[in-house]
Amino acid sequence: MMSSFLKFGISCLIFLVFGYPSFAGSWKAGRSAIVITPTQSTWMSGYGSRDRPSEGKRTELWCKAVVIEDSTGRQGVIITLDLVGIGRKLSTGICRKIAEKHSIQRNQIILNTSHTHTGPIVGGNLNTMYFIDEGNWERVAEYAAFLEGKVLETVEGAFSDMQPADLSSGFGFETFAVNRRNNRESSVPALRKQGELNGPVDYRIPVLKVANPMGKPIAVIFGYACHATVLSDYLWSGDYPGYAQIELENRFDDCVALFMAGCGADVNPLPRRSAELARNYGKRLADAVQLTLEGVMEPLDPVLAVSYTEIPLKFHALPDVKQLQEQSESENRFIAARGKSLLSTLEHQGKLDDSYPYPIGVWQLGNSVLWITLGGEVVVDYSIKFRKLFGEMTWTSGYSHDVMAYIPSSRVWKEGGYEGETAMIYYGLPNKWSSVVEAVITDKVSQMVDSIRNSQD
Ligand SMILES: [Zn+2]
Structure with missing residues (x-):
C-alpha cells in the first residue's frame, strides 16, 4: 500500500509538472503588468500648449492585461494602458497580432486607455495638435514600436499565468468628477459646498474582481467616468488613475489593478493641477474600490459572450x-x-472618407454583467442612458479600441462647443459628426445587446 507520504510526494510532482488542477465549471484567469514609460525624453500628449518634451517622471506608466476563460474555454483579453489614447492603425495592428498569436478573434479583445494627459504622444493620435520637429516625431515613432512590443509581451504574460479563478462584480461610488461644460472651474469648490454643481455625471465605479479559489484578489478591474487631467506638467504620470492603481496594488499583495476609463469626455476631476490632488483622488478611488471588493459582490457564472463591430459613423458634411x-x-x-x-x-x-469605422464591443459576463466598450472620448450621457436601457449591471467604458475623436450625445451635439464640434480639429477629422451620431451608436449597441442576450437563452 502506498504510504500517505508517497501520495503527497506524487501529488506535489503532478502539481509542479501540470500546474494547478483544473476545476470543471469555473473561470480561469491570468494577469500581467509591464512598464511602458518612455525610456527617453519624448513629447507629451493631451495638451497642445506644451513647448518642450518630458523632463522626468512622477510614476511609471503601465500596460496591464487580464485574460479570462469561461467553463467552455472561451477567452477574453482585457488590456489597459496608462496613455492618453491610441489611434486606429496602431490598435488594429496590435489586436491582429494578439489574435494570430493566441488563436482568438478580434471580438475577444478589449483595449482601453486611461486618458492620462501626462503620457507620451502615441503614434499618429491627435496628430494635428502638436508642432514638433522631425527629431521629436522620430522619437514618437520609436515609442509606438516600443509600445506594440510591450503590449504583446504583457498579453503573453497573462496567457502564461492562467489559473482557476472566481469572478464577481460590484459598484462603488466617488464624487470628484464634475461636468466641465456646466460648471466654471474656478467656481467648483463653492458650488460643491452649496450642493449646486450642475450637469450630468456618473459617480459609479464598476468593479470586477478576479480572485483565486481561496477568495484572494489576483486582479481587479475598475472604472471611472472622468478625464485624467489633474496634472499637465512635464513629468510622466498615470494621473489619478495611475495613483489609484498603485494604491490598490500596495494594499492587495500580488494583485494587478487595471483602470478602465469610462464615459468621462465632458467630465473633469475638480479642483485640479497639483500632484497632491492627483494622489488624493487616486486614494479616494482606491478606497471606494476596496470597500466594494470587501463588501457583497455578485458572483458571476463562468459564461462569457463576446461581440465586436465597426460601424460607418458619418461626418456632418465634407x-x-x-x-x-x-x-x-x-x-x-x-x-x-x-x-x-x-x-x-x-x-x-483622391477623396476624403465621409465616415469613420467606429468600434463597439459588447460582452456579457455570467448572466448579469453587460460590458459595453466604445471608441473615442464618449460623453457621460451614454453611460447613464445605457444603464437605463439595459439595467443596473451595465458597465460602459469609453476610450476603448481606438480613440479617434470626441463622441457627443444629441444634447451635446446640439449645444456645440468643444466636445460637440471643435475638438475634431485636434483629431484631424474633417467636420463634426452627423446629427444622428447618438441614435446610430445606440441602435447598434441595442442590436448587439439583444443578440448577445438571445445567445445566452
Ligand atoms: Zn480628452
Whole structure:
C-alpha cells in the first residue's frame, strides 16, 4: 500500500509538472503588468500648449492585461494602458497580432486607455495638435514600436499565468468628477459646498474582481467616468488613475489593478493641477474600490459572450478643396494644420472618407454583467442612458479600441462647443459628426445587446 507520504510526494510532482488542477465549471484567469514609460525624453500628449518634451517622471506608466476563460474555454483579453489614447492603425495592428498569436478573434479583445494627459504622444493620435520637429516625431515613432512590443509581451504574460479563478462584480461610488461644460472651474469648490454643481455625471465605479479559489484578489478591474487631467506638467504620470492603481496594488499583495476609463469626455476631476490632488483622488478611488471588493459582490457564472463591430459613423458634411485651402491658411495653427493634413489625404487618396469605422464591443459576463466598450472620448450621457436601457449591471467604458475623436450625445451635439464640434480639429477629422451620431451608436449597441442576450437563452 502506498504510504500517505508517497501520495503527497506524487501529488506535489503532478502539481509542479501540470500546474494547478483544473476545476470543471469555473473561470480561469491570468494577469500581467509591464512598464511602458518612455525610456527617453519624448513629447507629451493631451495638451497642445506644451513647448518642450518630458523632463522626468512622477510614476511609471503601465500596460496591464487580464485574460479570462469561461467553463467552455472561451477567452477574453482585457488590456489597459496608462496613455492618453491610441489611434486606429496602431490598435488594429496590435489586436491582429494578439489574435494570430493566441488563436482568438478580434471580438475577444478589449483595449482601453486611461486618458492620462501626462503620457507620451502615441503614434499618429491627435496628430494635428502638436508642432514638433522631425527629431521629436522620430522619437514618437520609436515609442509606438516600443509600445506594440510591450503590449504583446504583457498579453503573453497573462496567457502564461492562467489559473482557476472566481469572478464577481460590484459598484462603488466617488464624487470628484464634475461636468466641465456646466460648471466654471474656478467656481467648483463653492458650488460643491452649496450642493449646486450642475450637469450630468456618473459617480459609479464598476468593479470586477478576479480572485483565486481561496477568495484572494489576483486582479481587479475598475472604472471611472472622468478625464485624467489633474496634472499637465512635464513629468510622466498615470494621473489619478495611475495613483489609484498603485494604491490598490500596495494594499492587495500580488494583485494587478487595471483602470478602465469610462464615459468621462465632458467630465473633469475638480479642483485640479497639483500632484497632491492627483494622489488624493487616486486614494479616494482606491478606497471606494476596496470597500466594494470587501463588501457583497455578485458572483458571476463562468459564461462569457463576446461581440465586436465597426460601424460607418458619418461626418456632418465634407469640406471641398476650396474650403480646405482656406483652412490651411488660417491664422489658427490647429485649423491650418488640419487643412494641410486633409489636403494631403485628398491628394493621396483622391477623396476624403465621409465616415469613420467606429468600434463597439459588447460582452456579457455570467448572466448579469453587460460590458459595453466604445471608441473615442464618449460623453457621460451614454453611460447613464445605457444603464437605463439595459439595467443596473451595465458597465460602459469609453476610450476603448481606438480613440479617434470626441463622441457627443444629441444634447451635446446640439449645444456645440468643444466636445460637440471643435475638438475634431485636434483629431484631424474633417467636420463634426452627423446629427444622428447618438441614435446610430445606440441602435447598434441595442442590436448587439439583444443578440448577445438571445445567445445566452
Ligand atoms: Zn480628452
